Amino acid sequence: xxxxxxxxxxxxxxxxxxxxxxxxxxxxxxxxxxxxxxxxxxxxxxxxxxxxxxxxxxxxxxxxxxxxxxxxxxxxxxxxxxxxxxxxxxxxxxxxxxxxxxxxxxxxxx
Numbered sequence: 001x002x003x004x005x006x007x008x009x010x011x012x013x014x015x016x017x018x019x020x021x022x023x024x025x026x027x028x029x030x031x032x033x034x035x036x037x038x039x040x041x042x043x044x045x046x047x048x049x050x051x052x053x054x055x056x057x058x059x060x061x062x063x064x065x066x067x068x069x070x071x072x073x074x075x076x077x078x079x080x081x082x083x084x085x086x087x088x089x090x091x092x093x094x095x096x097x098x099x100x101x102x103x104x105x106x107x108x109x110x
Contacts, residue, residue, distance in 0.1 A: 030099020039108075040066040042091040043074065045084055064102075066095060077102035 025031040043065040053059050062084035067074045069092065077095075079087075079102050087105060096104040 030101065033099030035096060035098045035103065037094050037096045039069045040093065040095045041069055042066055042087050042089055044089050045087060047084065079105075 026033075045062070045064045047060045047062050049060050050058065060081075062079050062081055063076055064079050064084070064087055065074060065076050077097060077100070083102075083105055087107070091107060093105055093107040095102070096106075
């Protein structure tokens with residue numbers, strides 16, 4: 001087998017692995033995602049204990065589940081304890097997020 005074929009296959013493998021990593025970061029982890037604001041309704045919230053948390057560390061993760069009011073897929077975001085206690089199922093407002101990262105929630109007052 002000629003050396004140029006082996007070098008070409010190795011180059012293609014490197015390009016494929018690089019493209020896979022880039023796609024994974026962009027689509028699964030939300031890397032370089034634009035900041036977006038959307039009108040949502042809070043569907044539910046949940047606190048989950050962190051297994052193996054050290055004393056002095058946070059003992060729970062706090063999650064909210066939302067659905068856009070204009071329709072669209074339901075989403076879940078990890079939030080801080082203050083948002084967890086401030087938001088209740090049925091609340092509506094403008095949520096700001098970046099990829100998979102929750103940034104802010106502005107509650108709509110009726």
